[in-house]
Amino acid sequence: xxxxxxxxxxxxxxxxxxxxxxxxxxxxxxxxxxxxxxxxxxxxxxxxxxxxxxxxxxxxxxxxxxxxxxxxxxxxxxxxxxxxxxxxxxxxxxxxxxxxxxxxxxxxxxxxxxxx
Amino acid sequence: xxxxxxxxxxxxxxxxxxxxxxxxxxxxxxxxxxxxxxxxxxxxxxxxxxxxxxxxxxxxxxxxxxxxxxxxxxxxxxxxxxxxxxxxxxxxxxxxxxxxxxxxxxxxxxxxxxxx
Numbered sequence: 001x002x003x004x005x006x007x008x009x010x011x012x013x014x015x016x017x018x019x020x021x022x023x024x025x026x027x028x029x030x031x032x033x034x035x036x037x038x039x040x041x042x043x044x045x046x047x048x049x050x051x052x053x054x055x056x057x058x059x060x061x062x063x064x065x066x067x068x069x070x071x072x073x074x075x076x077x078x079x080x081x082x083x084x085x086x087x088x089x090x091x092x093x094x095x096x097x098x099x100x101x102x103x104x105x106x107x108x109x110x111x112x113x114x115x116x
Numbered sequence: 117x118x119x120x121x122x123x124x125x126x127x128x129x130x131x132x133x134x135x136x137x138x139x140x141x142x143x144x145x146x147x148x149x150x151x152x153x154x155x156x157x158x159x160x161x162x163x164x165x166x167x168x169x170x171x172x173x174x175x176x177x178x179x180x181x182x183x184x185x186x187x188x189x190x191x192x193x194x195x196x197x198x199x200x201x202x203x204x205x206x207x208x209x210x211x212x213x214x215x216x217x218x219x220x221x222x223x224x225x226x227x228x229x230x231x232x
Contacts, residue, residue: 042207042222107161
């Protein structure tokens with residue numbers, strides 16, 4: 001059973017460009033979470049999605065950031081007009097479908113975004 | 117608000133010795149989950165151990181065990197017979213119980229070095 005997959009692993013963008021980060025949850029998981037890790041810090045929650053629904057986006061900046069998890073395909077975290085402060089590692093996690101199953105999250109390897 | 121504090125930015129231990137990493141948290145919840153994640157240089161987040169707050173028995177996974185003190189809101193990780201592969205960042209994480217959100221709250225991490 002493949003784990004959570006994220007791509008690309010490394011992404012370099014210039015200021016003002018767009019960044020698209022992809023996450024495929026573990027097989028059988030339909031809950032996806034995105035976290036951001038700034039240098040020398042712990043992970044900070046950004047957004048929680050289920051298929052076709054954003055459940056909690058309280059940790060996501062209101063501007064330039066968006067997330068989706070379509071019925072088919074991976075979850076996408078999109079950052080428009082990137083700035084240097086967006087440079088960070090972005091982690092995706094997933095959890096299973098069954099009731100009361102969301103207590104454990106399984107993390108992907110992360111995408112390291114560098115903004116020049 | 118939920119907060120997680122790891123007061124030891126860096127620690128080291130001799131190979132085969134035992135080391136304890138500290139974690140405290142603050143919450144008004146009665147039901148919740150606690151986790152330790154390991155992040156090696158590859159930056160992959162690996163689940164080490166989890167504890168349900170309603171369980172009095174401390175969780176154990178091979179060489180890893182926790183000392184969960186609910187009244188003190190303390191959740192330390194003990195690594196026995198330390199191995200070189202244990203060298204990594206270790207993050208303590210808190211998740212509220214069901215129906216109170218699904219996001220994890222992470223501490224700032226402890227960098228552990230196992231010395232040969």
